[in-house]
Amino acid sequence: MEKDQVFAGKKRKIQSFKFNKEVARVFDDMLNRSVPFYKESIRRQSELAAQFYQPCSRIYDLGCSHGNLGIMVIEQFKEKLFKMVAVDSSKPMIEKYSKRLEQYDTGPRVDLVCGFLEDMQIKNASVVLINLTLQFLDKEKRDDLIKKIYQGMNSNGILVLTEKTIHASKELNDLQTKFYKAFKLENGYSELEISQKRDALEKVLVPDTIETHEKRILKAGFDQFDIWLKWFNFASMMAIKR
DSSP: OOOOTTTOOSSSSOOOOOOOOOHHHHHHHHHHSSOOOHHHHHHHHHHHHHHHTTTEEEEETTOOSSSSSHHHHHHHHHHSOEEEEEEEEEHHHHHHHHHHHTTTTOOGGEEEEESSSSGOOOOOOOEEESSSSSGGHHHHHHHHHHHHHTEEEEEEEEEEEEEEEOOSSSHHHHHHHHHHHHHHTTTTTTTHHHHHHHHHTTTTTOOOEEHHHHHHHHHHSEEEEEEEEEEEEEEEEEEEEE
16 A cells, blocks of 8 residues: 655645545555544445345445445445446546456446536435545535435435534534544644645535534435444434435
């Protein structure tokens, strides 16, 4: 695993964060050192996908990046038939995912799409996975995407959403930010790396409160909402359509 040093050197000008070739190359290290309980989260998401998948329906992995979650879904299903549509707007991520799939006999089971989430048509879905992706979508497009997912989902289907969040209380938000910074320092990132990456993500990654997510999801029509994993300012949520 190549070490993430994207922001290790002092930069004269901080460019907005992009999922380019440089990021795709070190993305695993970046995720493991930046996202608390990352492997636990995607493992349980793959198990939820297996439990809620309906024969002849589709799994949608929206914001699939280079396929960590998708690979776990494949391994969860093993030889069982399923259909998954994996979507990401980053060409380097999709190319890396495609290479990883070469070692699996996926056949027609995984359809990789390089495109924008908001442009996707959701049809015959029993499982929709959004892993650390909605936070990068323009805020005005988030409601419409969740509505589209609900409308294209079968009864008894599940939406699994994992996001970096903010807290409505400044005191609690500052506390969460403090612990998250400590987490990254413990994982070997320097003060400079943390500062420069934060500047690069400003106005690119714009988080919502958990309450905003819940309100948006229930307004779209989902019947049940739950938070199944939370670590300070990271939360994994699920919603079920009856």
